[in-house]
Amino acid sequence: MFVERSLACRAALLMAGLAMVTGCQTILGPRPLSDKWNPHEGPRVSFFVRPGSVAEQNVDRLSVVIEDQYSSTVASLRLSYAGRIRGYAYESPADAHMESNFAGKAYPETEAFGFVCVGPITDNTFSLMAHEANHVLIINGLGRASTYFVTEGLASAVLSETYHKNGRHFLFPWTRMHRAELPKVARLLDDGEWTRVPENIAYNTSASFLAWLLDAYGPDPLRAFYPASSDSIVGRIESAYGRPLDALEADWLRFCDNYAG
Numbered sequence: 509m510f511v512e513r514s515l516a517c518r519a520a521l522l523m524a525g526l527a528m529v530t531g532c533q534t535i536l537g538p539r540p541l542s543d544k545w546n547p548h549e550g551p552r553v554s555f556f557v558r559p560g561s562v563a564e565q566n567v568d569r570l571s572v573v574i575e576d577q578y579s580s581t582v583a584s585l586r587l588s589y590a591g592r593i594r595g596y597a598y599e600s601p602a603d604a605h606m607e608s609n610f611a612g613k614a615y616p617e618t619e620a621f622g623f624v625c626v627g628p629i630t631d632n633t634f635s636l637m638a639h640e641a642n643h644v645l646i647i648n649g650l651g652r653a654s655t656y657f658v659t660e661g662l663a664s665a666v667l668s669e670t671y672h673k674n675g676r677h678f679l680f681p682w683t684r685m686h687r688a689e690l691p692k693v694a695r696l697l698d699d700g701e702w703t704r705v706p707e708n709i710a711y712n713t714s715a716s717f718l719a720w721l722l723d724a725y726g727p728d729p730l731r732a733f734y735p736a737s738s739d740s741i742v743g744r745i746e747s748a749y750g751r752p753l754d755a756l757e758a759d760w761l762r763f764c765d766n767y768a769g
């Protein structure tokens with residue numbers, strides 16, 4: 509048995525079907541593994557599935573989706589990481605000791621992630637799985653970020669849409685539709701404020717803003733401010749992009765207003 513820091517994510521779905529809400533916190537874990545796992549070796553991601561589970565029945569599809577995500581995350585952030593990671597597909601929230609059908613955890617230090625995988629397998633299954641795997645890939649490639657905004661936002665900002673449309677095709681229209689509710693980015697960059705904002709607002713706003721930054725400016729300036737803590741990150745962003753945060757934010761909102769998808 510070992511103890512390490514992990515990220516526990518919770519993703520709930522609104523009835524619209526595409527609205528993903530994730531919540532993560534740093535906890536101790538994971539619990540000891542039982543021996544009731546069947547392994548499935550992919551090129552870079554090894555899956556472990558419960559015998560007879562929905563995940564086992566769909567493991568080839570899960571493997572294709574996660575291998576694509578791996579390539580996409582590495583490319584979009586120019587990561588040098590190339591390690592093998594492990595994904596544990598739990599067959600129920602109880603099996604995972606998590607609280608919903610859309611929950612997951614990432615264990616970056618041991619290059620592993622877990623997620624609840626119940627039927628039917630949907631785009632939301634894929635995006636939850638990919639979000640958790642992204643924590644592992646990003647933290648191994650760039651180290652740990654120091655803000656919730658960057659940690660959680662980036663794991664969804666780099667979602668590949670090869671096999672689902674829960675990335676930019678969800679985030680940018682969501683931003684447009686929720687303009688009236690959006691807190692200022694500067695507020696969300698403050699970890700003390702992040703936890704006071706509704707989870708779906710905090711997670712989707714950060715993911716949308718970071719996805720737009722990546723598309724507009726590439727990974728270099730993002731990597732430059734990635735490790736900054738709440739008390740310095742606004743200055744680090746403005747230095748990296750050579751522009752005030754308010755100006756970047758206005759451009760992002762204008763882009764989302766006009767996003768045709």
Ligand SMILES: [Zn+2]
Pocket residue numbers: 515516517530531532639640643659660663
């Ligand atoms: Zn997360």
